[in-house]
Amino acid sequence: MLEIKNVTKKFGELTAVNNLSFTVEKGQVFGIAGPNGAGKSTLYNLITGLYPFEGSIKFEGKEIRGFPSHKIAKLGIARTFQIPQTFPSLTVKKSIAIGNYFGSDAEFDPAYVDEILKFVNLYDKQDEKTGQLKLLDKKMLMIAAALGTRPKILMLDEPMAGSNSKEILSLMELIKRINQDMGITIIIIEHFMKVLTELTSKLLIIETGTEICCGDPNDVTSDSRVIECYLGDGHD
Ligand SMILES: Nc1ncnc2c1ncn2[C@@H]1O[C@H](COP(=O)(O)OP(=O)(O)OP(=O)(O)O)[C@@H](O)[C@H]1O
Missing domain, CATH: 3.40.50.300 (P-loop containing nucleotide triphosphate hydrolases)
Known part of the structure; x- marks a missing residue:
């Protein structure tokens, strides 16, 4: 591959x-x-x-x-970084949506964004600003945003x-x-x-x-x- x-x-x-x-x-x-x-x-x-x-x-x-x-x-091909990279003023959901919107040639799919939120156990935190997340959740979010691109x-x-x-x-x-x-x-x-x-x-x-x-x-x-x-x- x-x-x-x-x-x-x-x-x-x-x-x-x-x-x-x-x-x-x-x-x-x-x-x-x-x-x-x-x-x-x-x-x-x-x-x-x-x-x-x-x-x-x-x-x-x-x-x-x-x-x-x-x-x-x-x-x-998607990647993550050693130090979690997030946009602090964006919500969790928007961060994954951006990955889906810009990182994939497929049409933007809000249902897929919800699916990813559930998959990484961040559904309940979808409206929180990423800057407020704890380290583990930031890591999960960085992975989720990468998954948003449908890698x-x-x-x-x-x-x-x-x-x-x-x-x-x-x-x-x-x-x-x-x-x-x-x-x-x-x-x-x-x-x-x-x-x-x-x-x-x-x-x-x-x-x-x-x-x-x-x-x-x-x-x-x-x-x-x-x-x-x-x-x-x-x-x-
Ligand atoms: N943009 C750059 N300009 C100059 N040297 C660089 C650059 N990026 C990396 N290096 C050098 O290349 C070598 C490999 O660095 P790299 O970050 O890839 O190692 P690594 O295996 O990922 O290390 P670590 O486990 O510490 O993250 C190091 O000597 C580093 O200083």
């Missing part, structure tokens, strides 16, 4: 993404991990059209390199950051439902290995922009190269 081939991104002398290649299959939950500064968010920025790069990114067989971000969104792939950037163990369980449950009930392919960047081994069917580890290993999450997390570069970094 998404084919990354020999992708390299340099910022001046710094190579943030170094000749990366991998494929995400339709219906998969694909994990990406690596130490701080490994190039994970940069990779998302390349897939979503923020920067020029060397190499090829194909979505559903079509080259998307050089496409502007809004066109990539309309093809069906085929949802790319999550460290969705668990700053969450307690109960919130992590809620977010994991939501991610599973998005994948299984809505049939949306997921890519997830995450530091918590337990989250990745439970949610994903394939896991890519990168360090300084370069692939360390990629495969079954249980094999990957027991690989000595990964333990050295990542797990030895104090994460469990």
